[in-house]
Amino acid sequence: MTPRHALALAARALWHSRGRTLLTALALALPLALPWAVHRLSDGYVQGLAARAEATPLVLGAPGSQVDLTLAALWLRPAPLAPLPASVADAVRAEGLGGAVPLHLRYSARGRPLVGTRVDYFARRGLQPAQGTHPLQLGDAVLGAEAAAALGLGVGDRIITDAAHPFDLARSQPVRLRVVGVLAPTGGPDDGVIFTDVLTTWVVDGLIHGHRDPTRGDAGEVVLGPGDAVALDLDPARLGQFHPHGDLADAPLTAVLVFPTDAKAKALLAGRLGRLDGVRVVRPDQVVAQLAGLVLKLRRLLDAHQALVAASTALFVALVIGLGLRARAAELRALVDVGASRAAVVVLQAAEWGLIGALALALAAAGAALGVWLLPDPARWT
């Protein structure tokens, strides 16, 4: 019997009992799909972490958890971090050994993190606007691609920052931002946030404000309009009136991303900046290596578990093969009676199980791909 005939007969036998075939293939596919998906996800996670860490040589923050600081600074996740004075960024620049990009991550707008930074950030991360421009003046906002799609906003729309201190009248009220750009998608954490200039976030902090001519009533009382009570409007015509109260060198930052000019500059900066009071220097690649190590340990644990599941599945498959041979004894006997050799019968059975195995592999691959597709990007799990 030729392999073509063996495959044809095997395929007909499998199609004849297609329900049983599919069940068997699924039973084999499930224990394969899970570790497959976990490996793909964890590989993507570790690679995503490493790539982002490599693109950010040093991070400065206030003393505290270096993991929280790294996750906040690299993945733009708000975290309860002590503020860092803006003068630290100036101190980095003063060293002349690299660039410094400030990050302010305390507020949100419609649930999306509001990231206050400088235009340098977009150049360092390779972020290009798909529409409009980068934030160029006070009150400008640029949306990440995913944030724009989720919020249904585009260039020319307005977005109000979420009220951070609704019962504290001494603090600044929410600020209405102008959407001046939407970034092209990158597949990274920059897609899900709203960027603005760090000065704008200081407006939200109440450190920079403007004054208006109040509307007065008949008796000379100040009258607030409905818009006044909702949000502060950073009208471009009035931007000149905005001014800081106090020294902006003391204004708060969440972190400062440091981009040394070379490896030597990185070592020098790490040493010198580490001596500054109230400043913690973090090397993201080291933090990420710790996180990746944890992931790999968990993966090894899961692999061991999957090995046991695979062994159990193999035993069940052996049982199914044995029962199948017994149930089909008359059929196999008929094949031999007609003239099939015992080897041909074995080849037929092997062909059937080969096809089931191929189907199981295809289902496992599809299941793993579906799992990877349905689960969120691991780079954003942080």
Add this chain to the structure above:
Amino acid sequence: MAASTDPRALLEPIARVEGLRLTHGPGGWALECPDFAVAAGERVALAGPSGAGKTTLLRALAGLHPIAGGQAWAAGAPLKARGEAGRRRHRLRQVGVVFQRFGLLPHLDALENVLLPLRLGAGPLDGAARSRGRTLLAAVGLEAVAHRKPSALSVGEQQRVALCRALIHRPRLVLADEPTASLDPATAHRALDVLFAEVGAGGLLCVTHDPAQHARFDRVVTLRGAGALGVSR
């Protein structure tokens, strides 16, 4: 030992047994088979009471039952000297067997069951073979059910599919175990017509209990058990 009275069988036998002894397991029954032969072009009916050993003799000539003693030839080849693989190859290419229980594969339709020996290596499976398969099915009245699975066929239809399968590769010897037992007289007559026509210059040894069919055979060999043999005509 009784011998065939037909001189053709002595000249060029297609099947022959001499001193054949068949047993069934240690301590089981033993069949001392009387000598006889089937000549080329001869159609021989094998009759006898249940348990006389007709099916066992047919299976021995097909190479499916071990020979404990004596010798048997099928389609010109001695069976005892051949190993299991040799007997299987010989059966696949030179012998067609209609089994009492049909032995159809449940996942193949009627036509594919008929073509099964060709898939296993009895001959080329090409367009001509498929055409011959359809012709055989049509000859036994099954052209309309050629693509039905055995589970969708009546017992009589399944039996005719098994008959066509035994003939598809034009074997020199056809061994048929009650090939018309499940058929009505008219359909059985038609099936035997096809069987006789297809055997042609080969040989046919056919177990049948139907005395009405005996007249259509060249000769009737009757096994009476314990080695007794009767030959009519």
